[in-house]
Every structure is written in structure tokens, then in C-alpha cells.
Amino acid sequence: xxLLDIIHRQGVPxxxxxxxxxxxxxxxxxxxxxxxxxSQQHDAASRRFEIIEKHVTWIHNQILKGKPARxxxxxxxxxxxxxxxxxxxHQCTGIDFSPASIAYARKQAEEAGLDCEYTQQDIRTAHFxxxxxxxxxxxxxxxxxxxxxxxxxxxxxxxxxVPGGSLLIEPHTYEIVVEIxxxxxxxxxxxxxxxxxxxxxxxxxxxxxxxxxxxIQRYYVIDTESGEVVRHASTTQAYxxxxxxxxxxxxxxxxxxxxxxxxxxxxxxxxxxxxxxxQKGAA
Numbered sequence: 001x002x003l004l005d006i007i008h009r010q011g012v013p014x015x016x017x018x019x020x021x022x023x024x025x026x027x028x029x030x031x032x033x034x035x036x037x038x039s040q041q042h043d044a045a046s047r048r049f050e051i052i053e054k055h056v057t058w059i060h061n062q063i064l065k066g067k068p069a070r071x072x073x074x075x076x077x078x079x080x081x082x083x084x085x086x087x088x089x090h091q092c093t094g095i096d097f098s099p100a101s102i103a104y105a106r107k108q109a110e111e112a113g114l115d116c117e118y119t120q121q122d123i124r125t126a127h128f129x130x131x132x133x134x135x136x137x138x139x140x141x142x143x144x145x146x147x148x149x150x151x152x153x154x155x156x157x158x159x160x161x162v163p164g165g166s167l168l169i170e171p172h173t174y175e176i177v178v179e180i181x182x183x184x185x186x187x188x189x190x191x192x193x194x195x196x197x198x199x200x201x202x203x204x205x206x207x208x209x210x211x212x213x214x215x216i217q218r219y220y221v222i223d224t225e226s227g228e229v230v231r232h233a234s235t236t237q238a239y240x241x242x243x244x245x246x247x248x249x250x251x252x253x254x255x256x257x258x259x260x261x262x263x264x265x266x267x268x269x270x271x272x273x274x275x276x277x278x279q280k281g282a283a
Contacts, residue, residue: 001220001231003222003227016233019231025120033194037101046080046139053084055081059136060085071135071136073095073138075141076096077105078104079108082116086114087112087114090115093119098120106118128156139170139273144235144237150247161280167276169278177236177272187201189201189224195232199223200221202221203219205217214237215236255279262275
């Protein structure tokens, strides 16, 4: 793309029409994103370790009741949750789209001698296996997929659980997705960053599509030397609580419990994310 293409861009993009999501599976993007995951200065890519450790303690004690279980983490990133859960005696499997994150997770598990297995794959098409006591998807991952894709993921998760097993998801609240879409446009320049190792300018605009209940984010990355433009886009589906309830019920889940934040913390909601614990029926 050229700069003129920005001038002639479509006014309001259609959901998912300009890209599935930011290119997590691109090796160079993945390498730069891993640096963001590992940073302890912010919670933008992954949470800081002190927060993760509190969540892991809650999952181990409150959901798994301190008993060893087989755990599947969908969108596991660099394995921060699975690594700590394996240290507590659980057998963990992680699936993620990012090659750098999966390579990091595998190396950390191997060096620590932990019972973890990691696969680089898209969770929409990946085979989950079975006999898990817990399947989880943390940090809003579920909202980036189309509703029909979410149903497919949840149905596979249901099949992968043992009778009485649990699903833990951490989706966005409806209100935060609206806020994302209604944010004003912005831009920044940097000598190197997430989108490129070279000096570049990033222009971002956001849209709230009320008809489809989605927020759409569009990014134009402009190389300052060549003037070349690369466009990325991301769509986030909004659901109200009854929407999440309907999705989970349709996929066979029972005994749904809604928490204002992961870890059950009622006093400190976490950046527009909530947590839902649902159970597969007993045999």
C-alpha cells in the first residue's frame, strides 16, 4: 500500500474483512511480541508475573481443589499459566498461534523438567485431544473470533473435558468492547516497536459497529524511509452476559458461574475482562 491508499480507504470496514487479527503467527512479529509478553513494566501482552501467580493459586485451590489434573490452555502464549500450574503437579497442554511464544514455552518447560506439551496451531482448527479436567482460555482471546468460530471452539472444549470437568474463560465485558470501538483515532512514531524493527509511524482508528455488535481496530504502519504502508485490522465481538450464557448452554455447558474478574476478585475488575466458569455434566 501507499500513502494515497490511506486517503482512499473505506470509511467503515466490515467485521473481519480487512484481516482476521494482528499477525501473531508471523515469525518476526511473534519475536517482537514475545518481548512484550516478557516485560514486567505493563500488562499489555501478558500480565505481570505477580498477578499471574495469584490467578494460578486461585485456579489450583478454588477450581481444581488442589488435586492434580490434566489442563488444556487455549491461546497459552509463552506458557506463563501452564508453567506455574505444572509446578503445582498438573499435567498441562498449551496451544497458541505464535511460534516465538511456543518455542519459549517449550524451552522453559524442558529446562524445568515440567510435564507440559505445547503446539503451535490455530485453536479454531487444532485437535484438542481429551480427558482434561480443565480447559481454559485467558485474557480475552475468545472475543477475537467470529461467533460461529467461538461455538466450534467451545464445542471442542466440551468434548475434550472429562465428565464433570470445567471450562474457564476470561472474555471481555460488553461495555469494554463498545469503549474500544468508540475510542478516537490516534497515532505514534517510534524508532522500532511491535510492528517493525525499523523507524515507523502507526496510525490507528477504531469503529463501533452497533448492528453487528463488534469493535473494529484498523492499523496503518508506515515505514518512514520508504513510505510503504502495511495495514492490519482486528475485530472484537461483544457479548452481554446473556449472550455468553446462551453460547455456553448451546455447547452443552452447565452450572455457569460469572465472576467480575479472574481470581474471583469482586473489588478489582481487571481492565474490562470478566471470568466465567462452566461445567460439563457428569456422566
